[in-house]
Amino acid sequence: MILGFDVETTTKERGHVHHPDNFLVSYSFSNGTKTGFHYYKDPDFKDVVVRTLLRCRELVGFNLKFDIQWLMRNGVEIEDHVRIYDVALAEQILTAQQSPMVSFNEVLEGYGIQQKLDVVKGYWEQGISTENIPIEILEEYNNDDAEKPLVVRAIQMGLLSEKQLGLVYQQGQDLLVLARTELNGVKFDTERAKDDHARYQTCLMETEELLRKYLPDDFPSGVSFNWDSGDQLSCLLYGGTVKYDYAISEEAVYKSGDKKGLPYTRNHWHQHTVEFPRRFDPLPKTEVKKTKDDPNATARYYQVDDPTLRQLRRKSKDGKQLLAALADKAKYSKICETFDSLFRAIERYGWQGYLHGQYNQNVARTGRLSSSKPNLQNTDATVDECLISRYD
Amino acid sequence: MLVAGDVKGLEVVCAAELSKDPVLWKEILDKEDIHGNNQKAFGLHSRLISKIFKFRLIYGGSAYSYANDPDFSSVGYSQKQWQRVIDDYYTKYKGIAEWHHGLVNRVRETGYIEIPSGRIFRFEPKESWKGLEWPLTTIKNYPVQGYGADLVMLARIELARLLRLHSPKSLLVMTVHDSLVVDCPNSEIDLVARLITEAIDKVPSMVYNNWHHEFLLPLTCEISVGRSKAELVEYKMEN
Numbered sequence: 111m112i113l114g115f116d117v118e119t120t121t122k123e124r125g126h127v128h129h130p131d132n133f134l135v136s137y138s139f140s141n142g143t144k145t146g147f148h149y150y151k152d153p154d155f156k157d158v159v160v161r162t163l164l165r166c167r168e169l170v171g172f173n174l175k176f177d178i179q180w181l182m183r184n185g186v187e188i189e190d191h192v193r194i195y196d197v198a199l200a201e202q203i204l205t206a207q208q209s210p211m212v213s214f215n216e217v218l219e220g221y222g223i224q225q226k227l228d229v230v231k232g233y234w235e236q237g238i239s240t241e242n243i244p245i246e247i248l249e250e251y252n253n254d255d256a257e258k259p260l261v262v263r264a265i266q267m268g269l270l271s272e273k274q275l276g277l278v279y280q281q282g283q284d285l286l287v288l289a290r291t292e293l294n295g296v297k298f299d300t301e302r303a304k305d306d307h308a309r310y311q312t313c314l315m316e317t318e319e320l321l322r323k324y325l326p327d328d329f330p331s332g333v334s335f336n337w338d339s340g341d342q343l344s345c346l347l348y349g350g351t352v353k354y355d356y357a358i359s360e361e362a363v364y365k366s367g368d369k370k371g372l373p374y375t376r377n378h379w380h381q382h383t384v385e386f387p388r389r390f391d392p393l394p395k396t397e398v399k400k401t402k403d404d405p406n407a408t409a410r411y412y413q414v415d416d417p418t419l420r421q422l423r424r425k426s427k428d429g430k431q432l433l434a435a436l437a438d439k440a441k442y443s444k445i446c447e448t449f450d451s452l453f454r455a456i457e458r459y460g461w462q463g464y465l466h467g468q469y470n471q472n473v474a475r476t477g478r479l480s481s482s483k484p485n486l487q488n489t490d491a492t493v494d495e496c497l498i499s500r501y502d
Numbered sequence: 503m504l505v506a507g508d509v510k511g512l513e514v515v516c517a518a519e520l521s522k523d524p525v526l527w528k529e530i531l532d533k534e535d536i537h538g539n540n541q542k543a544f545g546l547h548s549r550l551i552s553k554i555f556k557f558r559l560i561y562g563g564s565a566y567s568y569a570n571d572p573d574f575s576s577v578g579y580s581q582k583q584w585q586r587v588i589d590d591y592y593t594k595y596k597g598i599a600e601w602h603h604g605l606v607n608r609v610r611e612t613g614y615i616e617i618p619s620g621r622i623f624r625f626e627p628k629e630s631w632k633g634l635e636w637p638l639t640t641i642k643n644y645p646v647q648g649y650g651a652d653l654v655m656l657a658r659i660e661l662a663r664l665l666r667l668h669s670p671k672s673l674l675v676m677t678v679h680d681s682l683v684v685d686c687p688n689s690e691i692d693l694v695a696r697l698i699t700e701a702i703d704k705v706p707s708m709v710y711n712n713w714h715h716e717f718l719l720p721l722t723c724e725i726s727v728g729r730s731k732a733e734l735v736e737y738k739m740e741n
Contacts, residue, residue, distance in 0.1 A: 203620075203621065203622075206614065206622045206623055206624040207621075207623070207648075208624065271620060272620075273619070273620030273713060273714075274620040274621075274622075275620075276620060276712055276713065277619050277620045277621060277652070277713075280652075280655060280656070280659065280712060281655070283659045284655045284658060284659055286662075287658050287659055287662040287674065288658075288677070290662070290674070291673075291674045291675065291676070291677060294673040294674065294675050294685070295675065296675040296676055296683075296685070296731075297675075297685070299730075395570065417571070469677060474651075475623075475644070476623075476643075476644050476647035476648045476651060477621050477647070477648040477651045477652060478647055478648070478650075478651040478679070479651065479677065481678075486676055486678065487678045487679065489731075491732050492732075494730060494731035494732035495730050495731075495732040495733070496730070497504075497676075497730055497731040497732075498504070498729060498730045498731075499503050499504050499685050499686075499729055499730070500685055501503065501685065501686065501687045501688060502503065502688075502729050
């Protein structure tokens, strides 16, 4: 039996499966001619899904990892006899990986199929959670989301080669593995991470303090040098002019009107032009495109990315301390940002000591997995020290 | 403990499989020190430089990119000197040269490449100051990356099956590029190391069963174990 499947959940953080406040509200199965809707208040809510999956040979849906993780969270496992056909993954194969994170409506539109019902979306936009949506409206919506993937599958089957179809099914099997891997999560040493984060924040502040010594003596006190601006950094290293607008507050008194005689604070805007001396000769072929391609440009900017600065450091006799400090700043900033993103995810999704990053099968054009929320594939060694075994 | 299995030389093995280059093929089968040998043969400064050079060339690196790459600035080669190294490399690995050439020709004729898993990559020429140009680096790069990803997918599926059967307390917790990371009780480290090795060993036969493509080179892995991801160190399995 080939079944279309879709779940509806409560809406905290878009129904995030790890959010403790979310729960499964309903699900629908469809075999193309008959569709069954099941609501969380039904006495046999969980039993029906288990019984139905026993008879199911292939489960069809759109972005099924979400739906399957909700089943897993409710203690329902997909057994080996069930093949997974994910319409989104098939679309990615059919379009040579050029439909990253495509929406279901975009897929439907591509095949000339009527778009999803949007009544429920209206409720969500009003802040009404799924369990409070009138059941007959939810049923119609949920059923539609279980039926339409079957229609798309039938069209896609005619377009996929035999090998590609095999690949789609293997990706379906992989989807089950990835769903479980995400649910398992990797244990995160939060206490150590907080200590490391604080330590690197101190390092970052000290490095920024050191870097400020390289600003010209006449650098105005009311403005900040933007260390993340390529143009400003280019001026600091290779010389140039930066104009800063800044406000100086002053006390004044209303001279007329209802408030006449009352004091207020007003901003006086000033512009300060800072001349940066040339500390380094730019490396050949490193002028940035926007000035290279503009013969009338009044200023010239050069690359300040990490590889260029590393090369500059190797080739320069002087100024190595400045370049080393810039490299340190980049490193400390990256570590702090990574920790920040991990802490944000933990707080946002209510995770308890584990990171449940997502593995995305339909993002990279090469077909490789990507990782997000948080990205666990490109972590710094400092962060890696906090990714620990749960068994120690 | 965390137990990680990294597929050894995944990109090189994929390139050898896809190109059928006999020299690279033999080097892999004979377990030669490919990067060390090439360092001497091409007069490169270190084994590491030789290794990075080879990986990038498999991915379509050009003399210009090597000459302007900070990683290679210590070598001090000009674009011309790097072109000589590339020419020497392609002379040695004629199969890789012909394969790269064939990929570009196929894309120019049809606009796409298909790899043995059935995955297709489409390309279009892009506007540049020289006129319309095909993305040569990407054309050489995507098949290796995509095939590697599909092979790791097969390993992941098999490993999950083996863990469920033989070590249910052990959990796959991360999958990073060519690496699979399992969290397991200390008493099951050796078992998990064996299961990861078995899963990766099995990939060539899975390629044949799934995609009817003969994958003749062995896929091997390096196992490392540690309390944290940062502390992973090489692990030798008990006999």
